[in-house]
Amino acid sequence: MRDLSLHILDIIQNSVAANASLIEISIHEDVEKDLLKITIKDNGKGMSKEFVKIATDPYTTSRTTRKVGLGIPLLKQNAERTGGSLSITSELGKGTILEATFIPSNIDCLSLGDIAGVIALTVSGNPLINFIYNHNINGNLYTFNTKEVKEILEGISIAEPSVCRYLKEMIQSNLEEIQIGTFGYKT
């Protein structure tokens, strides 16, 4: 993956496949602690303890079209390369929490990338799922909740291309306001 936003786009597909109705994406950037934390939490069908153990194994996958599943292993590799880590907590029937931490000052740390685009694309690509996106940069928080957006849109589908473009712009300008890129890495 070229950047972290693409990893997020990828991991969210796991939550979608687990039939989640609510997916929470949290990004926490802390320049003082030199830490970047990405958390993806869903209320999907969850995984058994045994499956959690092997979820980071590239030869584990729930699909039948192929034998490998690289989404989580690649994210784990990229997190560990920076000195960070990846952890998964899951309970059958309740949901899954995936947490990846990165050390942004490490030269191997990927940039965050087009996170506004990824969120906009994901929420309009899955109109039936609710998303909450929290982005905290050095204590400044921006929250985006599709429930609020859908209430305002009333009958108009969140999947409309013009709505998607609009949401991307809205997220982008809010992130700019809470100073995206204060870490010094490319955004």
Place this chain on the structure above:
Amino acid sequence: MAKIKSLDDLRVMKESFQSKINLREKGENPGSHVQIKVAMATCGIASGAKTVMEFMMEELEKRGIESVVTQTGCMGYCYAEPTIEVKLPGQEPVVFGYVDTKKADEIIEKYIKNGELVEGIIPMNYETIDN
């Protein structure tokens, strides 16, 4: 255009969204739209499916083609990612492989607009000889 920031701005924009939808629904063939699925699994994303999807959504709207662009999982053609499935109204779906923005443009101009087949089709049989 002023910077878009709050949900209030969204409320203001609502009418313009609605008028676009109305315009489209009053079009010549309501309900007959092109359906496009972009494969968005790890393999697709790593090879640039996000760019292709954004391009498709934007260009189809710009060029005034009634369409729905959605995401799907891996279709099993990881070697040919990014792959997209295009279904013209009343026709069998066709899967294209190695789609970048240039290829996507060609698909829109030739296949979607004129029904001409372009290179890069992945042969897929939905029906086997047996049935």
